[in-house]
Amino acid sequence: GDAWHFCGASLYKENWAISAGHCVYGEDFNNPDYLQVVAGEHDMSVNDGNEQTSVLSKIILHEDFNAYYLYNDISLLQLATPVTFSEYVDVIALPEQGQQASGDCVVTGWGTLEEGGDTPNILQKVTVPLVSDSECRDDYSVDDVSDSMICAGVAEGGKDS
Structure with a gap:
């Protein structure tokens, strides 16, 4: 069947990406090669030659992922074929453990x-201010905002x- 887009991911190595846990929850972790990552995508209605496609060879869902509250909503995706870095494909910068975001x-x-x-069809971007956990918990119920968010x-x- 035809492929369709259903979630985003960010590369952190040439053959590993980070995505939301809810994106892969319920997928077949033993045989993930029916899922693919398209790196370098910008406009999904056009194939401009900068896209690199790889099927998945492994999915790792956070062991404490909670589908109802979306606690620990993160997964790691191993690509069967490493990407080649270019002007259109690169890794994200990851924070140090315990680094405070502001x-x-x-x-x-x-x-x-x-x-x-x-x-x-075109990738969007927006700049938004980070909000403290305490302010966020004031706006939402305490149960809805965990330390992992x-x-x-x-x-x-x-x-x-």
Whole structure:
């Protein structure tokens, strides 16, 4: 059948990517080669030659992932074929363990541009301020915000992820 886009991921090595745990929850971890990563994608309606596709050889879901509350919502994806780094394909910078995050962050993806709207073909990016855990817990219930989460955005709404 035809392939379709359903989640984003970020490369951290030439053959490993990080994605949300809920993206792979319920998939066949023993035979993940029906799933693929497309690195270097920008406009999903056009094949501009910068894309590199690899099927998955391994999925690692965080051992404490909770599908209901989305606690520890992270997974690692091993690519069967390593990517070649280029102007369009590179790794993300990872923080040091225990590093405190502050300031603004850049969020990218193909999510809807308005509530209930269609998803765009072109990769989007938005800069949003990080919000402290305590402020986030004030805005949401304490049970909904765990230490493994990062809050970002503005209380008035608008740009978010």
